[in-house]
Amino acid sequence: MNAKTKAEPGLMNTYKRYPLALRSGSGCEVNDADGRTYLDLIGGIACCPLGHSHPAFVKAVQGHAAGLTNVSNLFQAEDAERLAATLGRLGGMDKAFFSNSGTEANESALKLAIAESGKRRFIACHHAFHGRTLGSLSATADAKYRKEFEPLALPVDFIPFNDTDALRKAILPETAAFIVEPIQGEAGVIVPSADYLNEVREVCDEKGILLILDEVQTGNGRTGTFFEYLAHHGRPDIVTTAKGLANGLPIGATLARGLDFKPGQHASTFGGNAFVTGIAHAVVDAIVNEGMMRNAKTRGNQLMDGIRRLQKSEVADVRGKGLMIGIELKKDAEIVRKGLQEAGILVSVVHGKTLRLLPPLTLSALQVNRFIDAFDKVVS
Ligand SMILES: Cc1ncc(COP(=O)(O)O)c(C=O)c1O
Incomplete structure (x- = not known):
């Protein structure tokens, strides 16, 4: 929770926003108003294939x-x-x-x-x-x-x-x-x-x-x-x-x-x-x-295989293609989303039980491993 974030001043009531203000970013990482860095696996809900502030x-x-x-x-x-x-x-x-x-x-x-x-x-x-x-x-x-x-x-x-x-x-x-x-x-x-x-x-x-x-x-x-x-x-x-x-x-x-x-x-x-x-x-x-489609395929498979290999009883299904991935949990995914945010990783939730990942297509192998380790700990 970012203490400096105000609730929706002057905006119509169309979105339930997380209490977190993001101010800057580079590649697959974003920084909040307090200078904390997060791995961004939401990517503007699929809006940032190149990642943040890509030179091109x-x-x-x-x-x-x-x-x-x-x-x-x-x-x-x-x-x-x-x-x-x-x-x-x-x-x-x-x-x-x-x-x-x-x-x-x-x-x-x-x-x-x-x-x-x-x-x-x-x-x-x-x-x-x-x-x-x-x-x-x-x-x-x-x-x-x-x-x-x-x-x-x-x-x-x-x-x-x-x-x-x-x-x-x-x-x-x-x-x-x-x-x-x-x-x-x-x-x-x-x-x-x-x-x-x-x-x-x-x-x-x-x-x-x-x-x-x-x-x-x-x-x-x-x-x-x-x-x-x-x-x-x-x-x-x-x-x-x-x-x-x-x-x-x-x-x-x-x-x-x-x-x-x-x-x-x-x-x-x-x-x-x-x-x-x-x-x-x-x-x-x-x-x-810049090889981003090939990277999307490779990293997507690495991520889905990695989550499957954890064999977590809390996971109902892992599905997707490339870097469009859903991890369906057997219970409320919001608790896991919050835990991941505390561990410095941003993901979103659809339909209550599914974590949805739509990260930049530039995601690296190390960043995928960082997510898998954090997911392992948070779900446990
Ligand atoms: C498949 C699909 N079609 C259409 C839309 C609507 O796009 P926009 O929010 O840019 O109007 C979305 C948005 O999530 C979408 O996922």
Whole structure:
């Protein structure tokens, strides 16, 4: 507990914050207001793939701040075009629309699917999280997020995750698209069977509906490939990402294959500005060229194997891919989270019982071992 932290002065009551103020950081470490250093395994909830104050990020921010940050969407968008070309090449997609967050990236995807198909009904999964604006919230399953705001903007049929029979049965003549996370994040890091994405693609093709993959959390190298779908055969018609794309600065991306808006159908004042798209390009460059995806795979396996090897009776499951990891405990995970924080390690909790780790992709072998040792002691 940081005694100097005040409770929420002037902020709306949307977040339950830990009583800890973080002031600076470097790599996978952050420092609090009292100068204490922590190993950061939350990483801005997947927003900091490069870690804190990475030299390429700092250089890009400084360079772009000294240039033009926003010339409006009335003029040529060279930085946005360059980012679109790079993401398109990495993901096998041909067009991009840039916005400012994950939920906006999904709003854009839903609108694009409606514009292209002329239909407005969607299918999404139980426990899916696609964002909190009214369109994305329509496809977000849990009552705690949506109940008070119903009826929502779009009709959505919910089916179990990892169940292609349910998908086939749920498709109606008026269905525009299926929207799904390749690995469910907010649901507690739920990894589907290895063939799921390929089978989903086949069903969508067979029934003639669009496939939207929400890679807001899984994207940008986190699972060991730039997008998780690149580890499978199936390609989406639309993929969305956000979170880590500009290492913590606000950006959302909606990439499409063979689909496009018409002028006037969609836009964003801030979306695609030179500042954030220029920085995002430097971030993507570092992810791809500094071996971060390979590191995510290796460190993720080291971490999951290490926790499994402890054979703790308190652990119900260890799951994930790359550096997107859930450690499900048999009891309240908050006690363990607090114990880890006291031991100088930051992790977050989803669904009460699961510790979720989304650290920078630069995590080292020594830092993984430090976490495993601390986890061993705290759980005991
Ligand atoms: C899979 C997924 N989609 C969408 C969102 C919403 O992103 P944002 O909070 O940037 O609007 C999140 C956020 O956690 C997410 O995990």
